[in-house]
Amino acid sequence: MSGKRIHEYFDRTPAKWGILGFLNECDIEPFDLKMDEYFKSLRNILERERGKRREKAELLLDRYRKDTRPDRQLAKDWYNRNPTGSSIHFHNSTFFGNAQRVETINNGTSDQREKRKLYKEILQFNLLPYADNVKSDHGEDEDSEYEAYNENEEDDVGESSTSEGDDSFKANTSFVKTYKDMDPTRKWVLSSGMIVEDVIFRKYKNMSVESLTHSWVIDLDNHEVASLFSPADWKEISSQTLSLPQLDVLMAKSVSRFARVMTTSGLREILETTFYRSKDEPYDREKHYDAEWVDLAMRRMLPLFESPDQLLRKSHLEGWYDSNIWSFIVDYALQDLKGMETVRKESSSLATTMRKNRKRVRTGTKDRSKIGRRLDAIVKTDADAYYEYGAVEVGKSFRGVKSTKWLIDKLKLAKTLHDMLFRLEVLVDHQDSLVKKLQVVGLVNSVLGTGSSLKVIIGSPQLHLWIWLSTKNALKLFSNTGLKCRVLRMSHPDGYVCLLERDELHEVPTVVENLQDLFKLLKSIWQMKKMIRDCLAVTNSRHIPKTEEELFAELTGGSPKSPPRAAMIPWSLDTPTKRKH
Incomplete structure (x- = not known):
């Protein structure tokens, strides 16, 4: 954290601050930098603010450093439960320890065996975590947050972990x-x-x-x-998952225009000399919207590719990516969903809210209504009593699909999708023929850091040496920049069990030479939209009028045999309430 910034976790009321809550929400890695962010934020609050925020910041610092130091133990326990593999972190990272020598890093490849070899080579530095009494930027002593890193453990936990x-x-x-x-x-x-x-x-x-x-x-x-x-x-x-929709022909033609583009001048030429529809053909929103969206995406990417500052290869705040990337790739794509809207900025899921409050029978300070899972975006109907059909979860960093942060985000998003599917099944009255056609979708995207420098402390915490990974293969392994994106989809084929299927991991290209990656991503987003539209059509089909005979029988109490009902899927598991500190 630079300057006097305070981590966004502390935007909430001070009563909700706690070291475990911060560690769970802060996605800065590795652990030492996460704790550094925690201490700096509390010190900045202590120096700049008054009232309850200052009092709580002072209390949390005392809980970590004085008397029995309960928060210190909580941090150690949290670290032991959430190992992030080796202490090597390649996004503006810091290495701590008593390294005596520096090895040359070269010949790295994307092969897992070579990756482990390279990790091992770097770990020969004899890296150790912060020792007690390491001087902070403010000249204060900082206690050690944890015992030591496990150098042999990679950030490759399974979902059940x-x-x-x-x-x-x-x-x-x-x-x-x-x-x-x-x-x-x-x-x-x-x-x-x-x-x-x-x-x-x-x-x-x-x-x-x-x-x-x-x-x-x-x-x-x-x-x-x-x-x-x-x-x-x-x-x-x-085999029981629903098939992916086939790409619209007009959209496919619009994308195909850019097949041979390898330069920014070539991309500009295609945009200036070709059109997504015949010039004498009037615009039809229902027919041409997706083809036009492809054209828009290419036009928005062009100045980013041309930027002399290489904007796509730099790290930015999350809002920058929302405005300059995801707005036209995701939000614009979904704007033509009739009767639906995409709500961004920490939207709370109504489906999850209803699950969390299903047992609530009274009011009062001890029985307050619980808020549903907050997501970066929710795709829902625009009615007051709305239903949700999709969700977006954004991570600030990407360290692989097996990283702890990615797995936790996926777990949270998947549970929210399950809540959404539960409500939709209730909406269609659990009719088996309709339930088997329902499918909710989620989008997980993350920013992959651009930092390629490693900061190593040699001999003592006061001496710093900057090492730049300059070889092509090392940069490929450790500094492969980009924006990652993956679509998840959930359906209920049989029994009480739902299936979660993850589509391919896609990436927003950072250079025009990799424009083919954007084609695949646009196709995936289009398929996501089509699945949402198809699911909405299924729920709307419950309104198909009954025949005269069926209606008469229903009104007179002699209703014909009801259609087969699917087994009602269970509620998502309620995660235990976190302990308050």
């Missing part, structure tokens, strides 16, 4: 109750006779950390879950 909430989570409470309440005749029985719900329950009933399976959601990319089934059974499960 992540937790949305506190470590007090116990799977054998509501998870067990939900299972026992299931109707055995409504469970998902595979061709082999295997019962999906039973397999999940046996594996995860004693798990001590939260996983998607505790909400009865199978992530098709989770190898741990896949290993519970035979190859034939897993193939049968995976």
Whole structure:
């Protein structure tokens, strides 16, 4: 954190501040920089502000440094539960320790074996964490936040290792109750006779950390879950997802114009000499909107590619990406969804709010209404009593699809999608023919840092040496800049189980030579929109008028046999309330 800035976590009321809350929300890595951000923010509040904010900042600093130092222990425990692999961090990172020599970094490749080799080579610096009494920027002594890094552990945790909430989570409470309440005749029985719900329950009933399976959601990319089934059974499960929509022909033609573009001048020439529709053809919004969107995206990317400051290769605040990238790639694409809107800026999910308050029966300070999961954007109907069909979660940094931050974001987003799907199934009255066509979508995107420098403390904390990774392969491994994006989709094929499928990971190109990456991303966003539109059509089909005979029978109490009903999916698992400090 530079200057006198204060981390956005402290924008909330002081009563809600706590070291665990900060560690869970702050996505700065590695851990030492996360703690540095925490201390600097509290010191800045202490120096600049008055009243309750100043009092709480002083209290939190005291809780970390004085008497029994309870927050120091909480930070250590949090670090042990949330290892981020080695202490190497390549986005404006700092190395701490008593390194005695510097090795040459070269010949790095994207191959995992070579990556581990390169990690090991760097770790020969004998890096250690902050020692006690390291001088801060303010000349104060800072206590050690943790014991030591595990140099052999990569940031490659499985989904079941992540937790949305506190470590007090116990799977054998509501998870067990939900299972026992299931109707055995409504469970998902595979061709082999295997019962999906039973397999999940046996594996995860004693798990001590939260996983998607505790909400009865199978992530098709989770190898741990896949290993519970035979190859034939897993193939049968995976085949039950809804097909991806085929790309619109006019949009495909609009994209194809740019197939051979490799330079900014070539991109400008195509934009100036070709058109997304025939020049003598009048504009039809319903017909040409997507083709025009492609044209707009290319026009907006061109000045970014041409920028002498290489704007796409620099780090910016999250708002910059929202305004200059995602606004025309995502928001504009979704604007032609009739009767729907995309609400940004920390929107609260109504579906999750309803789940969290389903047991609320009274008012009062101890029974306040709980707020649903806050997301970076929600796609919903524009009615007052709206329904939600999609969501967006933005991460400030990307360290791989197996990084802790990415996995936690995915868990939170997936649970919100499950809440949305639950409400939509209620909306269609659990009609089996409609439920099997419902599909909600999510978008996870992150900024991949551009920093290529490593700061190493040699001999003592006061001596700094800057090392620049200058080789092509090292830069490729550690400083591969860009904006990552992935679409998630969830459906309910059978029984009490939902499926989560993750599409390919796409990237906004930082140079025009990689424009092909943008084509794939635009296609993925278009498919996301089409899935939202199709899902809305399914829910609207519940209003199809009844025949005269059906209506007469219903009005006179002799209603014909109701259509088959799907099993009602369970509520998403309630994450335990975090402890207050």
